[in-house]
Amino acid sequence: MIPSKFDYVRVNSIDEAIQQLQQLNGEGKLIAGGHSLVPLLKFRLTEPGALIDISRIAELKEVRKEGNRIVVGALNTHFQVANNQIVKEHIPVLAETVRQIGDIQVRNRGTIGGNIAHADPAADLPAAAHVLDAKIMIQGEDGAETMDMESFVIGPLITMLPENSVLTAISFTIPPSHTKSAYLKFSHPASGYPVIGVAVVAGVDENNMIDYAKVAITGVGDVAYRATAVEEKLLGQELSETVIKEASQYAAEDGEIANDLFSSEEYRRNLCKVYTERALKAVLF
Amino acid sequence: MGNEKVNVTVKINGNEKRAEVEPRTLLAHFIRDNLGLTGTHIGCDTSQCGACTVLVDGQAVKSCTLLTVQADGSEITTVEGLGQVGNLHPMQQSFWEKHGLQCGYCTPGVMMAAVGLLQQNPNPSDEEIREGLEGVICRCTGYQFIVDAVKHAAQLMRETEAEVQLVGEERL
Ligand SMILES: Cc1cc2nc3c(=O)[nH]c(=O)nc-3n(C[C@H](O)[C@H](O)[C@H](O)COP(=O)(O)OP(=O)(O)OC[C@H]3O[C@@H](n4cnc5c(N)ncnc54)[C@H](O)[C@@H]3O)c2cc1C
Numbered sequence: 001m002i003p004s005k006f007d008y009v010r011v012n013s014i015d016e017a018i019q020q021l022q023q024l025n026g027e028g029k030l031i032a033g034g035h036s037l038v039p040l041l042k043f044r045l046t047e048p049g050a051l052i053d054i055s056r057i058a059e060l061k062e063v064r065k066e067g068n069r070i071v072v073g074a075l076n077t078h079f080q081v082a083n084n085q086i087v088k089e090h091i092p093v094l095a096e097t098v099r100q101i102g103d104i105q106v107r108n109r110g111t112i113g114g115n116i117a118h119a120d121p122a123a124d125l126p127a128a129a130h131v132l133d134a135k136i137m138i139q140g141e142d143g144a145e146t147m148d149m150e151s152f153v154i155g156p157l158i159t160m161l162p163e164n165s166v167l168t169a170i171s172f173t174i175p176p177s178h179t180k181s182a183y184l185k186f187s188h189p190a191s192g193y194p195v196i197g198v199a200v201v202a203g204v205d206e207n208n209m210i211d212y213a214k215v216a217i218t219g220v221g222d223v224a225y226r227a228t229a230v231e232e233k234l235l236g237q238e239l240s241e242t243v244i245k246e247a248s249q250y251a252a253e254d255g256e257i258a259n260d261l262f263s264s265e266e267y268r269r270n271l272c273k274v275y276t277e278r279a280l281k282a283v284l285f
Numbered sequence: 286m287g288n289e290k291v292n293v294t295v296k297i298n299g300n301e302k303r304a305e306v307e308p309r310t311l312l313a314h315f316i317r318d319n320l321g322l323t324g325t326h327i328g329c330d331t332s333q334c335g336a337c338t339v340l341v342d343g344q345a346v347k348s349c350t351l352l353t354v355q356a357d358g359s360e361i362t363t364v365e366g367l368g369q370v371g372n373l374h375p376m377q378q379s380f381w382e383k384h385g386l387q388c389g390y391c392t393p394g395v396m397m398a399a400v401g402l403l404q405q406n407p408n409p410s411d412e413e414i415r416e417g418l419e420g421v422i423c424r425c426t427g428y429q430f431i432v433d434a435v436k437h438a439a440q441l442m443r444e445t446e447a448e449v450q451l452v453g454e455e456r457l
Contacts, residue, residue, distance in 0.1 A: 005287025008308035049286040103420030
């Protein structure tokens with residue numbers, strides 16, 4: 001398959017990228033790893049006038065610790081994130097998540113910024129982003145701004161990324177040191193994308209009472225969501241199998257669960273409960 | 286818009302090549318049609334099957350999902366760069382000895398993915414090999430012999446500390 005014609009320009013800084021977007025006046029599209037965009041170009045589902053290649057901008061490749069947050073530059077590939085020492089040490093659920101994306105070839109090229117910016121409803125990354133209270137860092141014509149996941153991703157493939165701007169990094173909160181985490185995924189056997197993915201960060205205090213619980217689910221609807229109903233049922237309870245089982249019954253509550261050719265809504269609701277229960281058990285027991 | 290060609294330079298199997306390409310040219314097409322290296326196969330053309338896998342700067346990549354312009358300035362290794370008859374790369378040797386192929390269509394991509402895997406993880410477990418080959422599809426072997434071949438190659442490569450041998454001019 002051959003894409004429609006487009007021009008190509010490679011930029012070396014964020015400022016240059018923004019200038020090119022302005023000059024191209026809506027005709028320009030950023031390309032990072034290209035592993036969501038190139039397939040769309042090949043199917044001619046998108047036909048931009050020009051691609052602006054940001055993949056060599058050094059300032060988008062950093063990973064650093066800032067207080068209680070880890071800031072991961074947009075251009076880090078899934079492979080790089082999975083193997084980054086700072087990520088593995090402080091926010092292991094992110095490493096565990098990106099390690100399960102697609103396959104080796106995809107992880108070698110796809111970037112974390114591109115994954116969030118593309119807002120694929122079946123992407124893995126959003127679940128980890130939600131449980132780590134991710135802040136999406138953006139640089140645009142009028143300077144820098146940050147958004148949380150809820151305000152950034154508003155629909156399938158739809159984000160609030162302002163015109164002529166670049167997603168520069170994602171900043172993740174380091175969870176308290178007594179917590180543990182997991183990402184549990186049920187992959188579609190052909191595509192490798194999650195039919196469901198559940199991320200959990202949780203912990204108990206010295207009296208075995210659950211004092212920290214973040215649960216997020218991706219793949220089952222138009223956008224990933226925080227399962228706050230589950231979290232509320234867990235917090236303040238003494239840890240037990242029954243508590244986990246009962247809380248997991250609310251796993252589909254906060255999402256808009258889809259009904260499509262991949263699976264029925266009923267099946268997906270059931271998956272939400274089953275996978276949340278398994279993920280919670282993996283973390284808390 | 287879209288009529289501007291772009292100059293690219295790549296080092297392919299050790300040889301520097303310059304060309305003027307349309308930005309929309311896929312790397313798989315560039316390798317096969319411009320450079321005449323037809324060992325890189327195109328299977329599904331939708332990023333699933335991995336038959337088109339090559340190494341870009343040492344990492345396994347599906348060349349049907351990369352634009353040539355994205356690879357400008359990089360070093361590319363195709364199956365032609367692995368070894369030659371009479372001087373097989375340990376991966377090729379192992380696929381032969383362990384019957385890691387039948388029809389052979391997927392084989393170049395599978396071997397490049399496997400070489401890429403071993404560069405990231407020189408001593409993988411069976412499970413890690415299977416996971417590492419998630420990005421390639423073979424319809425003949427049932428994968429068991431491929432896993433055996435990759436395991437054997439890993440051992441040979443550790444023993445000989447062989448790197449990917451880039452062969453010279455004569456292959457192009
Ligand atoms: C075979 C295959 C299997 C896959 N399986 C999975 C999977 O299991 N789970 C999963 O989560 N993903 C999967 N993916 C998607 C993969 O993770 C993508 O690489 C990722 O979603 C997009 O990252 P990219 O760098 O390739 O983005 P690109 O394709 O370059 O860009 C995607 C979109 O984001 C925009 N964009 C990119 N970077 C920025 C930026 N810094 N600022 C603003 N906008 C930007 C682009 O303009 C474009 O619209 C798969 C892809 C393939 C080809």
